[in-house]
Amino acid sequence: MSTLQTIKDLLEASLTPSPTVIILGLAFCLVAPILLHFLYSTATPYTTLPSVLLLGPPGAGKTALTTLLERGSSSDTLDGPVAKTHTSQVPSSIELSVNSDDPSTSYKTNLDNESATAKKFLLVDTPGHPKLRASSLMRLNAAEPTIKSSLVSDGGAKSKIKAVVFMVDAAALADGDALPSTAEYLYDVLLTLQKRFHSRGGSRAPASMPVLVAANKLDLFTALPAALVKSNLEAELGRIRAARSKGLLDSGIGQDDVDAGEEGDWLGGDGSEKFSFAQMMEFDVDVDVIGGSVIGDGPGAEKWWKWIGERV
Amino acid sequence: MLDTFEILTTSGVVLWSRTYASVSPTVVNNFITDVFIEEKSSVAGAKNGASAAENPPYKHDQHTLRWTFEKELGIIFVAVYRSLLHISWIDKLVDNIRALFVGLYRDELTKPNTTIVECLTFDQYFDQQLRELEQAGGKSDARAFKNEVLSEDTGDEPPSPPNLTRSQQAQRGASPGSSPNVSRPGTPSTNHLLVAKAGPVAKMSRRARKMQNTNSAPASSSDEGPARKAKAKPVKRGRKWDADGLADEDDGVQLDYSVPTLTSDSEVEAGARPGAVEEVDASTWGSQAKGKFVLKDLGDEVHSILADADAKKSAATKTDAPSGLVGSGLSAIGGLFRNVVGGKVLTKQDLEKAMKGMEEHLLKKNVAREAAVRLCEGVEKELVGVKTGSFESINARIQKAMEVSLTKMLTPTSSLDLLREIDAITSPSATSLRKARPYVMSIVGVNGVGKSTNLSKICFFLLQNKYKVLIAAGDTFRSGAVEQLAVHVRNLKELTAREGGQVELYQKGYGKDAATVAKDAVAYAAQEGFDVVLIDTAGRRHNDQRLMSSLEKFAKFAQPDKILMVGEALVGTDSVAQARNFNAAFGSGRSLDGFIISKCDTVGDMVGTLVSIVHATNVPVLFVGVGQHYSDLRNFSVKWAVEKLLSSA
Numbered sequence A: 001m002s003t004l005q006t007i008k009d010l011l012e013a014s015l016t017p018s019p020t021v022i023i024l025g026l027a028f029c030l031v032a033p034i035l036l037h038f039l040y041s042t043a044t045p046y047t048t049l050p051s052v053l054l055l056g057p058p059g060a061g062k063t064a065l066t067t068l069l070e071r072g073s074s075s076d077t078l079d080g081p082v083a084k085t086h087t088s089q090v091p092s093s094i095e096l097s098v099n100s101d102d103p104s105t106s107y108k109t110n111l112d113n114e115s116a117t118a119k120k121f122l123l124v125d126t127p128g129h130p131k132l133r134a135s136s137l138m139r140l141n142a143a144e145p146t147i148k149s150s151l152v153s154d155g156g157a158k159s160k161i162k163a164v165v166f167m168v169d170a171a172a173l174a175d176g177d178a179l180p181s182t183a184e185y186l187y188d189v190l191l192t193l194q195k196r197f198h199s200r201g202g203s204r205a206p207a208s209m210p211v212l213v214a215a216n217k218l219d220l221f222t223a224l225p226a227a228l229v230k231s232n233l234e235a236e237l238g239r240i241r242a243a244r245s246k247g248l249l250d251s252g253i254g255q256d257d258v259d260a261g262e263e264g265d266w267l268g269g270d271g272s273e274k275f276s277f278a279q280m281m282e283f284d285v286d287v288d289v290i291g292g293s294v295i296g297d298g299p300g301a302e303k304w305w306k307w308i309g310e311r312v
Numbered sequence B: 001m002l003d004t005f006e007i008l009t010t011s012g013v014v015l016w017s018r019t020y021a022s023v024s025p026t027v028v029n030n031f032i033t034d035v036f037i038e039e040k041s042s043v044a045g046a047k048n049g050a051s052a053a054e055n056p057p058y059k060h061d062q063h064t065l066r067w068t069f070e071k072e073l074g075i076i077f078v079a080v081y082r083s084l085l086h087i088s089w090i091d092k093l094v095d096n097i098r099a100l101f102v103g104l105y106r107d108e109l110t111k112p113n114t115t116i117v118e119c120l121t122f123d124q125y126f127d128q129q130l131r132e133l134e135q136a137g138g139k140s141d142a143r144a145f146k147n148e149v150l151s152e153d154t155g156d157e158p159p160s161p162p163n164l165t166r167s168q169q170a171q172r173g174a175s176p177g178s179s180p181n182v183s184r185p186g187t188p189s190t191n192h193l194l195v196a197k198a199g200p201v202a203k204m205s206r207r208a209r210k211m212q213n214t215n216s217a218p219a220s221s222s223d224e225g226p227a228r229k230a231k232a233k234p235v236k237r238g239r240k241w242d243a244d245g246l247a248d249e250d251d252g253v254q255l256d257y258s259v260p261t262l263t264s265d266s267e268v269e270a271g272a273r274p275g276a277v278e279e280v281d282a283s284t285w286g287s288q289a290k291g292k293f294v295l296k297d298l299g300d301e302v303h304s305i306l307a308d309a310d311a312k313k314s315a316a317t318k319t320d321a322p323s324g325l326v327g328s329g330l331s332a333i334g335g336l337f338r339n340v341v342g343g344k345v346l347t348k349q350d351l352e353k354a355m356k357g358m359e360e361h362l363l364k365k366n367v368a369r370e371a372a373v374r375l376c377e378g379v380e381k382e383l384v385g386v387k388t389g390s391f392e393s394i395n396a397r398i399q400k401a402m403e404v405s406l407t408k409m410l411t412p413t414s415s416l417d418l419l420r421e422i423d424a425i426t427s428p429s430a431t432s433l434r435k436a437r438p439y440v441m442s443i444v445g446v447n448g449v450g451k452s453t454n455l456s457k458i459c460f461f462l463l464q465n466k467y468k469v470l471i472a473a474g475d476t477f478r479s480g481a482v483e484q485l486a487v488h489v490r491n492l493k494e495l496t497a498r499e500g501g502q503v504e505l506y507q508k509g510y511g512k513d514a515a516t517v518a519k520d521a522v523a524y525a526a527q528e529g530f531d532v533v534l535i536d537t538a539g540r541r542h543n544d545q546r547l548m549s550s551l552e553k554f555a556k557f558a559q560p561d562k563i564l565m566v567g568e569a570l571v572g573t574d575s576v577a578q579a580r581n582f583n584a585a586f587g588s589g590r591s592l593d594g595f596i597i598s599k600c601d602t603v604g605d606m607v608g609t610l611v612s613i614v615h616a617t618n619v620p621v622l623f624v625g626v627g628q629h630y631s632d633l634r635n636f637s638v639k640w641a642v643e644k645l646l647s648s649a
């Protein structure tokens, strides 16, 4: 009886317009959505895995490498270690793990079976088509360690880019036409990294960004060896640098801030006549060129894997 | 007949494929690039989840591609065959495979951070579909399709040729005369045998069929009964035999028993369709003599999946009605919360209003309606079903998606470094076998857009970079045009003489054929060692047939390395039509290489014209003119344009 009475009282009190009730109601209305939100957002997995960004012109073999590394470690290989691939339109990421005690362990060893401590990371494959590059470069730009920007897919996962693998088709570079377009992309990548270095300011020691130029398809006899890939790219990058410094200003840059426009576009150390990857060291961008192949009986992908393993 | 069938993700990994004749990967690559990335206007609006029949076939190098796109999961289904062949059932195959694949592997496909989908078992499903459709497709008339649709609903396969002969025998022997089947007009069986095509799979399964034939033919029908009973569907089996001697109406009841997976939807459908009973009858006739039980089960599974997918589709179109007042109220409140805190799955309704706003915004920026509508449609399609990020409003999400769309549209496919291109032509590297020659560039456009002015601006830029430039007066039509150019050349000479610029005017007065003048100018430049030839042309209205047609001859004679068109950024010009007509004026083998958009300084943020013309032609913008001085020419920056377009000031 008394309980019923209290319930009745409570109900009455809650329905009479008193300040407490109103405030309580308001507070509930305001807090509930926020609480709900956190409930939902924590329910989704919140990865903070480091990631490695895979860039490069179309047809270089980025997706092929991605599938190779993914399939190589899983014991049940489907139809060969590399899946058939076609032109990519959207980025995709895969989860891989390296042996953190010994980065040189082959990507083929299944770490689940071994006692070694595995370090997980994401490999992010990006489309190489020129129209789709802008977003890849944007990721790179936003990759500042201070900001945890949403980099990997729209799923809310957040990740920090630890290294960049720029893949080139060494066989295509041999016959000229591919060189300018490949170098152009690489130029934009390096320039973005360089600008990122500048924008960070000198207050903190900036994290370096290693770049691997992976010369792919060395299984083909027409392919250029890694050393030639390096020198050709450097020469072409130098040419682009020279041409851009002479070129027209971009729209949106007024005549007055000419200086700002020019400063920003000069890649590598100032004043030097010839461009070399070593000049990028100044901006904490380490560039290595390593040859390899995804398919065929070439040098394989172990060296790349080791390089990646050492950086994550 | 089918060359290859591939199931691939938008990230470029082939999940499953079947190849009968090897097709170069470039075919599919080109298809992806043209249809999905560059969205060439001929296949406009292709990116939604429409069925294969609605998507225009893509043709490339003797191959035809039929395809469909599962947007939600980002999977493309594509069938490649020789263009010479006509395969009537191909889009049906593509659609069915899509429904099957998605139905079977949906869970695997939504897994994050992996490209592996275990789908080795899909082979048998594909074979089943292919065989089924090939057989159904054997019937030349439209009935094949109807039959196919029906058999989907009932969960049974259409008859295969040997089975039919078998059933006819049975019909004759068991219930002569009294069978309702006799009254059926034009039994499909005869057609069927005659026209059945021998595709790869059909061939493959011939032995199987023969075997089945020899196995089952001598055995009497009743002997077969127990065997089947043991295996799968005793109920159906028993009832069927009764039905043969009974009245037609019973078949309707039977439907229920024979197909446990039948949804109420399809039941109604089947019942409502005239002639349904007959068709169903035919298909069960076929199946009763089936020898391969495993296959039969697979067929059942396939059909139940397909029926499921169908039901879902029709359900999706129907159930938009609000579920009661309370339910809608709650969901509305939830939606409001989600609007604020993000994490909302966007629906068409959510987007509609916001998209209207975006469209208005673009129109205000002077984007042509056609382009604005298509951009918004693209973004809307992209966003339906997408979840907004934390604390991200719908508008912010749309803004972001629009930025990506605009960037993608305006970014050129190949790099546009003019100086390097000129260098490659005028001083080719030792390895290439080309001979050095002058780089030829010509400028076209309607009257008064600033062709000569922009030509002079380019010339000034080239002179600053120490090129030797010849300006050819190709406007032999409008009086005063040559003199105007001469003034420009004199100015340019003065301006750049100190820095060592060399520029000359090549002119042959008025009345001469412009194409010939241009050709002579190029020859002269080669002789005199000029680096670049800039050819001015007469302004012409884009709807002036006679003048426009002379452009084709001009392109043939002068062989320009680059043809640039000057367009105005001003509000209210019919820039889209201009761009289209000029782009088409150079004959089939040639089109515009780029645009110069003049007078950009006069329009402020309203740079929508840029978008309109790029949208209409797929030709990139190279330069923008931003003032009256020779130095007021800028490289077109996509970022700049996108910022201006989306700025809300």
Ligand SMILES: Nc1nc2c(ncn2[C@@H]2O[C@H](COP(=O)(O)OP(=O)(O)OP(=O)(O)O)[C@@H](O)[C@H]2O)c(=O)[nH]1
Residues within 6 Å of the ligand: A056, A057, A058, A059, A060, A061, A062, A063, A064, A065, A085, A086, A087, A088, A089, A126, A127, A128, A129, A216, A217, A218, A219, A220, A292, A293, A294, A295, A296, B012, B025
């Ligand atoms: N011979 C040879 N071919 C390779 C090698 N790696 C990749 N390919 C082939 O190169 C082609 C393109 O590979 P993809 O991985 O799709 O190229 P991608 O870099 O992802 O290209 P986009 O997605 O367009 O940016 C495929 O046909 C691969 O089979 C290799 O090491 N040797």
Ligand SMILES: [Mg+2]
Residues within 6 Å of the ligand: A062, A063, A064, A085, A086, A087, A088, A125, A126, A127, A128, B011, B012
């Ligand atoms: Mg790829």
